[in-house]
Amino acid sequence: MFLEEKFGLTGKTAIVTGGGSGIGQQAAVDLAKAGAKIAIFSRSGAEETVKMIQDNGGEAVSIIADVREESAVKEAVDQVVQRFGSVDILFNNAGICEHKSALEADAKDFRNIIETNLVGVYIVARTVAAAMIRLGIRGSIINVGSISGKIINIPQEQTSYNASKAAVIHMTKSLAIEWAKYGIRVNSISPGYIKTPMGDVPKEMEEAWMPMIPIHRWGKTEELTGMIIYLAGPSASLTTGQDFVIDGGYTCL
């Protein structure tokens, strides 16, 4: 009862972008366990995630939408509102990473990362916020930053990715201020190294990282769940414009 009142999401609708794998898949499954109906936006369908949610007794739909395509995102958000009658939570997670130094990555490579990780996050956030405002919903938007938006990772060189994530963290603050007057909260989470398809890196890189992480291990996707559910729900009603680092202490050093 107390936990449901403070953290429950029963009756809410959540959109999760990039929910076919990794952090997005875990967030979709766990937001559903907390009571939310889930719409997953992905480029090629997220049937596996939908099945995982349905197997737990939850409600979910997979919608094809590339976050870089404004019209596809608008159509997808309209579909969610038509189907579920609301949109209360956005887990704005879709992203890509490329380990290329600034001398290797030309402007096309740089734009490619920015287009998904920054422009895509912007497109989905503003489309969902517009729907929330239209429906009078005081919703919660959670963008996915990274420790790479706070510090410079080594040994891999990845200026494009680092710049995109730093921009997501600052954009989060800016959107939080613009939309506070509508009761929409905007926060970000910044995970450290989490074992997902994106975290599937060469052995040498993993061996270089582990001594640098104070807890000396990969993070698990489920170790992000508590923060996501907190930010999505009623307990976070005073929390907006903040970034939450979940990294086993990596950025302390």
Ligand SMILES: NC(=O)c1ccc[n+]([C@@H]2O[C@H](COP(=O)([O-])OP(=O)(O)OC[C@H]3O[C@@H](n4cnc5c(N)ncnc54)[C@H](O)[C@@H]3O)[C@@H](O)[C@H]2O)c1
């Ligand atoms: N894994 C980590 O160590 C780590 C650390 C910090 C931040 N992150 C961030 O977490 C988020 C999720 O990454 P992950 O580790 O789960 O990796 P992942 O590759 O499993 O997940 C990324 C998802 O985004 C989807 N996606 C990519 N481009 C898209 C587009 N244009 N439109 C729609 N969907 C698109 C992919 O298909 C994939 O399902 C990313 O934003 C990533 O930058 C990951």
